[in-house]
Amino acid sequence: MVEENLSPADISRNLKTDFIGKKVIAYPSLSSTNDIAKSEAKKGAREGTVILAEEQTAGRGRLKRAWLSPKGSIALSIILHPTPAQLPSLIMVASLAVAHCIEKVSGLETQIKWPNDVLIKGKKACGILIESDVRGSAVDYAVIGIGINVNLLPADFPEIAATATSLAQELGREISRREMIRCLLVEAEKLYLALPEGDSVFREWRDRLVTLGKEVELISGKTSYKGVAESVANDGSLLLRQPDGNLIKIVAGDVSLRQ
Ligand code: BT5
Numbered sequence: 001m002v003e004e005n006l007s008p009a010d011i012s013r014n015l016k017t018d019f020i021g022k023k024v025i026a027y028p029s030l031s032s033t034n035d036i037a038k039s040e041a042k043k044g045a046r047e048g049t050v051i052l053a054e055e056q057t058a059g060r061g062r063l064k065r066a067w068l069s070p071k072g073s074i075a076l077s078i079i080l081h082p083t084p085a086q087l088p089s090l091i092m093v094a095s096l097a098v099a100h101c102i103e104k105v106s107g108l109e110t111q112i113k114w115p116n117d118v119l120i121k122g123k124k125a126c127g128i129l130i131e132s133d134v135r136g137s138a139v140d141y142a143v144i145g146i147g148i149n150v151n152l153l154p155a156d157f158p159e160i161a162a163t164a165t166s167l168a169q170e171l172g173r174e175i176s177r178r179e180m181i182r183c184l185l186v187e188a189e190k191l192y193l194a195l196p197e198g199d200s201v202f203r204e205w206r207d208r209l210v211t212l213g214k215e216v217e218l219i220s221g222k223t224s225y226k227g228v229a230e231s232v233a234n235d236g237s238l239l240l241r242q243p244d245g246n247l248i249k250i251v252a253g254d255v256s257l258r259q
Contacts, residue, residue, distance in 0.1 A: 019046070030056055034077045074181060079141055098184065105175060212229050
């Protein structure tokens with residue numbers, strides 16, 4: 001392996017951010033960085049605090065699905081205090097930060113798949129889980145959880161071998177997780193701070209979505225929809241043109257692209 005365990009100082013030293021990553025709490029092993037981030041947020045952790053784990057033993061995806069994050073992955077969570085209006089944009093901030101940094105650090109091309117995956121050559125290299133606590137009309141806190149397959153080989157894990165990839169698998173060599181994490185924190189802050197300035201983050205996210213213009217099958221809750229993924233709204237929901245011509249708006253779901 002290129003690196004041993006990462007220390008908070010490795011991440012924070014001379015980091016070019018104002019608040020994200022100024023405080024990093026690192027663990028060799030954790031159940032889920034999102035769970036610890038949520039409990040730190042409840043205890044009043046300041047905005048930008050990052051929870052990092054070398055491995056997760058109970059990493060979570062959406063809808064209680066498991067997220068595999070053995071040693072060699074990146075598993076981190078960032079605590080933020082967005083406004084209610086910014087909440088739906090956090091998935092855009094996170095996926096663009098990951099796409100920018102994979103491209104910058106490894107030179108690999110990425111695709112963003114609605115709503116929360118970053119792919120390389122059509123396979124999943126990263127998953128993002130945003131969780132928040134909203135009280136009345138105020139957001140108490142939000143947590144952006146990011147898992148990236150960096151220096152692991154999906155072939156070693158039968159559950160994901162067919163659908164996942166990693167940076168090491170695509171490059172044929174390991175890369176620096178430290179460099180990738182530092183890049184992610186800088187990019188995430190830049191994109192987050194750009195949110196109040198207009199819709200540039202939304203437009204870049206929309207334009208990078210590999211899902212748009214394709215025939216898709218979409219499962220949302222217990223319902224399955226077929227149609228063409230026509231566009232996205234600026235709250236992040238997908239606009240699906242059904243075969244009967246109806247356009248429906250879907251807030252969350254799983255998409256598979258049809259051949
Ligand atoms: C996600 O859910 O993709 C969100 C994953 C978020 C993980 C981060 S790691 C830091 C933070 N702490 C946490 O506990 N979670 C966050 P979803 O779209 O529901 O996809 C889950 C599905 O992805 C699983 O059912 C598997 O099929 C697949 N999967 C699991 N582990 C994977 C991996 N390492 N690489 C690629 N695919 C994986």
